Amino acid sequence: MSFVTVRDLFQTYDNRPIIERVNLDVDEGEFISIVGASGCGKSTFLRLLLAQERPSRGEIRIDGAEPAREPGLDRGIVFQRYSVFPHMTVRDNIVAGESFRSGWGRFFGEKSRAARERADRTLARIGLDHVADNYPATLSGGMQQRLAIAQALAAKPRVLLLDEPFGALDPGTRVSMHDFLQDLRAETGMTVFMVTHDLEEAFKLGDRVLVFDKPRWDPHDPSRYGATITYDFDARNGGIPYQTLKEASHVPQPA
Amino acid sequence: MRLINIKPGPALALFLVLLPFAAVMIAYAMGSDIRLTENPSDKLLPAPGTIGDTMMRLLTEGDRRTGRILFWHDTWASLQRLWLGIAISASVGLVFGLLIGLFPLVRNLLSQFVAVLSMIPPLALLPILFIVFGLGELSKVVLIVVGTLPFIIRDLSQRTLEIPQELLVKAQTLGASSWVIAIRVALPQVMPRLIQAVRLSLGPAWLFLIAAEAIAADLGLGYRIFLVRRYLAMDVILTYVIWITLLAFAMDWLLRWASRRVYPWAEEGL
Numbered sequence: 314m315s316f317v318t319v320r321d322l323f324q325t326y327d328n329r330p331i332i333e334r335v336n337l338d339v340d341e342g343e344f345i346s347i348v349g350a351s352g353c354g355k356s357t358f359l360r361l362l363l364a365q366e367r368p369s370r371g372e373i374r375i376d377g378a379e380p381a382r383e384p385g386l387d388r389g390i391v392f393q394r395y396s397v398f399p400h401m402t403v404r405d406n407i408v409a410g411e412s413f414r415s416g417w418g419r420f421f422g423e424k425s426r427a428a429r430e431r432a433d434r435t436l437a438r439i440g441l442d443h444v445a446d447n448y449p450a451t452l453s454g455g456m457q458q459r460l461a462i463a464q465a466l467a468a469k470p471r472v473l474l475l476d477e478p479f480g481a482l483d484p485g486t487r488v489s490m491h492d493f494l495q496d497l498r499a500e501t502g503m504t505v506f507m508v509t510h511d512l513e514e515a516f517k518l519g520d521r522v523l524v525f526d527k528p529r530w531d532p533h534d535p536s537r538y539g540a541t542i543t544y545d546f547d548a549r550n551g552g553i554p555y556q557t558l559k560e561a562s563h564v565p566q567p568a
Numbered sequence: 569m570r571l572i573n574i575k576p577g578p579a580l581a582l583f584l585v586l587l588p589f590a591a592v593m594i595a596y597a598m599g600s601d602i603r604l605t606e607n608p609s610d611k612l613l614p615a616p617g618t619i620g621d622t623m624m625r626l627l628t629e630g631d632r633r634t635g636r637i638l639f640w641h642d643t644w645a646s647l648q649r650l651w652l653g654i655a656i657s658a659s660v661g662l663v664f665g666l667l668i669g670l671f672p673l674v675r676n677l678l679s680q681f682v683a684v685l686s687m688i689p690p691l692a693l694l695p696i697l698f699i700v701f702g703l704g705e706l707s708k709v710v711l712i713v714v715g716t717l718p719f720i721i722r723d724l725s726q727r728t729l730e731i732p733q734e735l736l737v738k739a740q741t742l743g744a745s746s747w748v749i750a751i752r753v754a755l756p757q758v759m760p761r762l763i764q765a766v767r768l769s770l771g772p773a774w775l776f777l778i779a780a781e782a783i784a785a786d787l788g789l790g791y792r793i794f795l796v797r798r799y800l801a802m803d804v805i806l807t808y809v810i811w812i813t814l815l816a817f818a819m820d821w822l823l824r825w826a827s828r829r830v831y832p833w834a835e836e837g838l
Contacts, residue, residue, distance in 0.1 A: 365737055384740035395734035400756040400833050409752070414743030418752035448833040468742045 322371035330539030346519030389470030396461035407432035410467025455486035653712025661720030669728020686718030
């Protein structure tokens with residue numbers, strides 16, 4: 314039995330099919346890259362995985378559990394933007410990953426102190442300890458995304474979803490973010506889905522690369538048919554040359 | 569060089585800021601002078617010196633009957649009404665704004681209702697308020713609340729709706745309940761907007777306060793202005809108007825300062 318199971322998934326907006334008949338089995342710990350042209354339902358698929366939307370037909374199960382009706386603790390998400398809380402300091406953003414599930418959304422007393430210490434250790438590991446008391450708006454794009462990933466991981470989700478997480482970053486920062494993500498993954502063995510526009514990034518990071526495309530095309534009515542998974546590449550070491558081309562980073566690494 | 573690219577230096581900037589104030593004062597002094605040379609007992613535009621004397625008298629001398637300095641009592645009475653009204657509006661508006669903005673069920677229930685309510689001209693309700701709540705403090709406070717609350721609710725619910733969906737989804741993936749999202753995500757995000765909304769409401773609040781005081785009161789800045797109008801005491805009226813303007817400006821400045829101080833992360837030009 315696979316970890317994430319997608320069965321006969323359809324999503325339709327106002328009679329306009331977006332996703333058709335998607336079937337997918339993902340094992341625990343796999344890194345899935347999702348690529349495809351704009352408007353091909355990649356982000357819709359991610360929203361369905363997140364349970365931010367409910368599918369018109371079909372279902373998504375994680376570890377055999379009932380399909381989720383709303384986003385919850387088992388799925389973590391990092392968006393391209395707006396992924397951290399601007400009104401909390403960097404440290405509080407990490408603490409929020411643990412404290413939001415409690416009744417008041419915050420810890421008190423001893424518990425709060427312990428959570429702050431854990432947060433400080435996390436920040437030290439991701440190289441953000443020197444800005445722990447700053448607000449996210451003062452951070453660079455790469456630092457904000459590192460914070461967002463760390464925050465999502467602080468909640469210990471079973472599946473991590475990344476929606477073009479590095480889309481707004483410059484190429485150098487992007488490469489160091491790849492290393493950061495690969496390190497975290499080696500450490501946690503987490504199941505990851507990442508939507509990206511960057512094919513190289515998809516093959517470099519992913520174990521599998523899924524391509525979303527429309528298998529049928531009506532030239533008189535382009536929105537007649539939806540997209541589905543048209544290719545499922547094995548991108549692990551040896552399968553695809555991209556894997557062996559991991560950039561020797563000449564880029565300064567985060568401490 | 570294009571006009572849009574010409575920026576004043578610090579000295580010129582200060583001069584430009586002060587220029588309209590000085591222009592108004594000079595224009596007033598000239599107008600007053602012209603009228604007073606024509607008719608020394610003219611009451612319409614008292615000389616600036618007369619206003620200054622009146623100001624000193626009002627600020628320091630007690631009432632002949634009671635010995636109270638009415639100016640400060642008027643100020644205190646008006647500020648109490650104003651703050652009470654604004655405080656009620658702000659807290660009720662905050663709660664309803666969050667409820668409407670966050671919960672689709674409440675939005676369906678209330679947002680159209682509030683939109684219709686906000687179209688009622690508050691001053692048209694004033695007679696009803698006097699009849700229902702009597703001529704005392706309550707009707708004046710209620711008028712301020714009625715006048716400012718619908719705007720604050722609509723503004724805050726709109727601001728709550730403008731919170732990026734991503735943040736609400738993110739909070740859910742961290743396991744936050746609706747309650748936690750309300751108090752830990754939405755509330756802090758709209759607090760600076762609440763201060764903004766209160767600042768914008770201060771103008772209408774003063775308007776309703778003075779209108780209510782003009783009609784029925786025995787103390788208050790608006791009451792005094794409308795009382796001395798009968799004697800054409802322009803010097804007193806102008807003193808009070810200047811004082812009200814200063815108070816309103818100080819409140820606005822204080823709120824802006826507080827907002828910057830307490831919510832440094834909200835850098836939308838407050």
